[in-house]
Amino acid sequence: MTNEEKYIREKMGHSSPFRVPEGYFEELTPRLMQKLPAVGAGSMPQQKPAILYRLRPLLYAAACLLVAVLSVAVYLSDDKATGARQTAVAKATEVSADAYFEEAADYAMVDNHDIYACLMND
């Protein structure tokens, strides 16, 4: 409560200046009912099934959970696909590097014996 609210509560107090005639509320309902037309515009429309109405929060929660699970599943499957692509790229790179080395060795007319000798000298 703000200070201004406290201030006006102190000023206005708790009692109301409004009064009603004696017995007003006791006879109010029958008097009001007498004023109503004999036939109204009709009854309230039928309600939705109470059980569905009560289950609505649960259904909303289930829908949110389903969306979350589906999102995670999509993310993970995408992750696996990315991993598979990366492995394939790595393998392709490896294969192409080996093929390049073989081709270079053939061009230089260098065999494995020469390569080992060169490495031993180093």
Add this chain to the structure above:
Amino acid sequence: MSMAIRNSTAAGDDQQLKTLLADSRTLRKGFELMVSQYSEQLYWQIRRIVLTHEDADDVLQNTFIKAWNGLASFHGDSKLITWLSRIAINESLDFMRKQKTIVSVSTDDADSGLANMLMADEYFDGDQTEAQLQEAIAGLPDVQRTVFTLRYYDEMKYSEISRITGTSEGALKASYHIAVKKISDFFHRHD
């Protein structure tokens, strides 16, 4: 009165009242229970806006007649008291707008008429300052007046007031604080 109706009276169960109101065989009895349950609460909501007992009684009757005629288009998506309060508040504000027009036409100063009218009302026990306070509240714009009345006197939650008035909670909070400031200023001026 059947056992089912007696139980719903005791429990004041909104859903049970709606069930009675949705069946043409129990419609009138259900409506009577609803009147019995909520008429006093609605009367005070109305009275704090229209100020005099006779006017509050008239507006209360009009509220229930409107509710009776409008039941077929109420789909039960809010509590009965919320629906009834909405009708009552709108009827009260409409009534005051018409009164203001009448008073401003018949007197040069519409505002001074209200405090004097209250002092002359046999069902108003307040003094001159209280009558002027009611006039100050009556001078607030509709949203400020409504939210002040419902929040200050009925301690109603903003969420409920929002459902009754169709105004956002943020706007209601702002309006309430402005109204409180204005009422506070009124008291400072009369200290």
